[in-house]
Amino acid sequence: MFSPVKLLIVSKTIFITGASSGIGKTTAIYFAERGWNVAATMRHPKNEKELIKYKTIKCYTLDVLEDKTIETAFDAAIRDFGQIDVLLNNAGYAALGPFEAADKSQIEKQFDTNVIGLMSVCHAFIPYFRKRKLGTIINVASVGGRITFPLYSLYHGTKWAVEGFSESLSFELKPFNIKVKIIEPGAIKTDFYDRSPDILKKEKLKAYDTYVDKTAANYLKAAASAPGPIIVAKTIWKAANSKNFKLRYAVGSGAPFILFLKRILPDAWFMGLVRRVLDRN
Template sequence: MSIFSDLRTNKVHLQPNTDYSEKMKKTIFITGASTGLGKATALLFAKKGWQVIATMRNPSAGAELESHENIHVLALDVTNPEQIAAVAKEAVGRFEIIDVVFNNAGYGLAGPLEGIEDEQLVRQLDTNLLGVLRITKAFLEHFRENKKGLFITTTSIGGHVTLPFNSVYHATKFALEGWSESMWFELKPFGIGIKTVAPGGITTDFAGRSLDKGLHPAYQEKLSTFIDILSSPERRKNYSTADHIAEVVYEAATDGKDQLRYIAGADAQNAFALRKQLSDEDYLKYADKRFFGE
């Protein structure tokens, strides 16, 4: 591959780009690309002829992606500011123009707040929220100097609608939606766009691989009831595939619309519409009855 990483030093090495045809291709920079939505998005954009910089904490997980001539795998931990700065600098140096930055790295943290350790709390905020801000900041100067560029961030329907026992996760996703809306004003004068893609359930291993948990005996009965409902086959059959959500990301990247939010997946769209219809009080009563029969 033309790009490789030195995991011992956290340095990234990229060969200079001398291929004119490659320079003419558009380029997307993706975080959290090892599995699920990130991987599906990398493959889709590569299939569409884009140059894809697919980043992940452990590049060995990107073996399948590396076999594609348009995909270049890099080591990147979004909680490491020094590594972010180095990777962004080298990516710009290699490709000259980055057209889209897709902030996708993240994971879930579930459970009652009283059962969540401070280390878990900090890690969730550091990855889901601060990681996005760091990545965005690292590419701002490049976009501003070129008077173009687009940031797309995976939020979640959980940035619009809440569920029990997901308070910290919701805090990060609601924050990203508010941050993105505010950033729109900052970026507009420089010709830079910003969008969010808010999926519902995705039929990947996110819940198992990318889910951290907090437990506390005082909440266990209700938590067990909630988990049973959430993991039921009836609910999961409404989830979208990662490929379907990747198509929404591609739409957001290429439709030329000044549209801030893309609600992705039928379950997310239904939940979003319902939440818009109900007052805060009515939604809380509805959700409480749905999950706990109260």
């Protein structure tokens, strides 16, 4: 039967960075299947085959390293959907290897992508959300934004930065009714472990080889048994629809338990546990 109330319900819209694969793509599909509009942004939308099948998903070019693409994608999504309710800052990758092997351009790119890029997207959205007095910013950090593992020093640096940035931002945006959420996934099976990492290596630097081989083998074992990205999409769904200002959402691969241990154990004990798991033969 005709319902005037139903006609007034406007679909919500989520704007996602890094929607070409893994957590971003799975989240785009999860939201579209539940009636949301999705602005799925990525570096190369021309290559996208799957998301274009959904009527309520539109793909836009966005490289977090290029401000112009952020502005253009934001304007286009507003034009196409009328409004944006949730920003999901998901784009990111890991530089993996001994810090000594990283050159300056690798260090800069890691921080420019995972931290400065995420901040640039926030800059594009905050004035809009502030004027609306409504909006949610969801930043994908990592369980690695609160604990650390070996050989990920640059990546951890970025994710700890995302944690601190997001937590502080949540204070100043609350008066404008803008919610800030941090998603903290544990290991999740995506391109993160094979296609995406920037492997830090220097031809003449052999001192770390044994350590790298041993640790990498243990990482591969952990990645092989990791869950798929759908559990993160479900957590992002919960965060996007939450009515309260809860900040942190740990998800997957024992992340909530690991963070619990981190909270209750002295640093030396917790780091001893990490060593026992990752440094073993």
